[in-house]
Amino acid sequence: MTTPKVRETEKILSSHRQLEGAGFIVRRPLPAPGLAALDPFLLIDEMGPVEYRPGEAVGAPDHPHRGFETVTYVLEGEVVHEDSAGHRGTIKPGGVQWMTAGGGIIHSETPSASVLEQGGRAHGFQIWVNLPARLKLTRPRYQELDAQQIPTASTSDGLSHVKIIAGAALGKRAAIDTLTPIVYQDWSLQPGADVQVALDSAQRALVYVFQGSARVGDEGTLVKDGQLAILGEGDLARLRGADEPARLLLLAGVPLGEPVARYGPFVMNTQQELRQAFADYQSGRMGEITRTAQVG
Numbered sequence: 001m002t003t004p005k006v007r008e009t010e011k012i013l014s015s016h017r018q019l020e021g022a023g024f025i026v027r028r029p030l031p032a033p034g035l036a037a038l039d040p041f042l043l044i045d046e047m048g049p050v051e052y053r054p055g056e057a058v059g060a061p062d063h064p065h066r067g068f069e070t071v072t073y074v075l076e077g078e079v080v081h082e083d084s085a086g087h088r089g090t091i092k093p094g095g096v097q098w099m100t101a102g103g104g105i106i107h108s109e110t111p112s113a114s115v116l117e118q119g120g121r122a123h124g125f126q127i128w129v130n131l132p133a134r135l136k137l138t139r140p141r142y143q144e145l146d147a148q149q150i151p152t153a154s155t156s157d158g159l160s161h162v163k164i165i166a167g168a169a170l171g172k173r174a175a176i177d178t179l180t181p182i183v184y185q186d187w188s189l190q191p192g193a194d195v196q197v198a199l200d201s202a203q204r205a206l207v208y209v210f211q212g213s214a215r216v217g218d219e220g221t222l223v224k225d226g227q228l229a230i231l232g233e234g235d236l237a238r239l240r241g242a243d244e245p246a247r248l249l250l251l252a253g254v255p256l257g258e259p260v261a262r263y264g265p266f267v268m269n270t271q272q273e274l275r276q277a278f279a280d281y282q283s284g285r286m287g288e289i290t291r292t293a294q295v296g
Contacts, residue, residue: 006196007205007234009221015046015208015228021060021109024122025050029208029228038204038230039255040180042068042128042267046210049076049123052111056119059110062289064281065101067136067267069129071184072097073165077122078112084287087142094147096165098176102131102138104277104286125249127184132256133269135179149175159193159241162186167252169197183252189214193241203252205231207239212246214239223248 015029027046030038037043059079072079072091079091083099084106091097099107115122131138153170154161164174167183174184183199189212199205207216207229215222216229217238223229231237237250261268266277280286 004198004236005201005234006218006236006238007199007231008217008219009207009223009229010232011230012221012223013228013230015226020045021058023058024048024060027210027226029226036262037130037260038206039257039260040130040182040204040253041206041251042130042262043126044206044208044228044249044251045126046208047122047124047126049121051121052115052119054117054119057111057115057122060108061110062106062108063265064104064106064286065099065265066104066277066280066286067101067273068131069098069100069179070107071127071129071165072099072109072124073126073184073186074124077120077124078115079124080110080112081108082289083107083140083142084289085140085142089144091144092146094150094163096143096145096150096176098143098178100131100138100141100179102135102140104280105140106286106289108289127251128267129180129182129253130256130260130267131179133258136268136273138179143176145175151175155193155195157193159190160195160239161188170195181254183250185250187239187246187248187250189239189241189246189248191241191243191245193239195239197237197239197250198235199237199252200254201233201235202254204255205237205250205252207231207237207248207250209246209248211248212244213242214246214248215242216240
């Protein structure tokens with residue numbers, strides 16, 4: 001029987017800060033200079049953390065998407081979302097919104113009324129996951145889970161804890177239904193933690209540390225706050241605590257290996273499909289958000 005291979009770190013990318021939407025701050029490790037994507041992941045944005053005073057909070061007003069999925073994970077604060085398919089709601093701390101834009105949707109993400117009025121701390125993630133050509137124009141779909149619906153698990157020594165947004169770990173499996181097999185997990189590691197997560201050998205795996213630092217692989221490569229580690233081939237991701245508590249995202253997905261034509265909020269396979277996406281948006285074929293009441 002073949003011994004499972006532990007994945008080692010091949011490359012480390014450092015995130016950079018920039019403004020998005022109406023002016024909120026993100027730490028972005030992907031895309032990076034010279035690296036447009038890590039198939040099937042198109043973008044990884046850490047929103048904040050930022051402390052807003054009353055009246056300061058901003059979001060991303062009405063904007064279109066086509067050809068991929070957005071996954072929004074809120075750690076602190078509240079985000080009100082609305083879209084042209086009639087979905088509305090508020091993502092609260094620990095909650096996840098998995099939106100399959102598919103053939104096209106108009107989307108809005110803004111702070112809740114309470115955050116706008118009172119201010120507060122905002123922190124979370126938005127990740128873009130590409131869709132294969134056969135699903136680019138699929139019917140838009142939306143899934144939302146609150147914190148209590150996200151499966152969690154801990155190692156027997158209590159040093160490693162995970163929130164399982166997608167995939168499986170420590171005997172627990174995610175509640176989200178993904179169109180393609182994806183791993184998306186939020187790990188908290190204490191000093192001395194040592195945990196292994198089984199991954200499909202066909203998947204590309206990434207580790208993004210957003211608090212403290214952690215050691216990855218048998219070689220124990222140190223990955224620090226704000227760094228993204230690209231892992232090599234293997235069957236297992238090994239995550240270890242360092243000298244301080246750490247928190248990180250473990251991401252994995254099978255590369256699609258398809259051409260990418262990308263501009264702003266549209267991700268297609270050809271330039272012609274990209275031009276069609278803009279034409280459909282400008283002609284109103286993606287609809288509009290109808291607002292009848294204040295949400296949040």
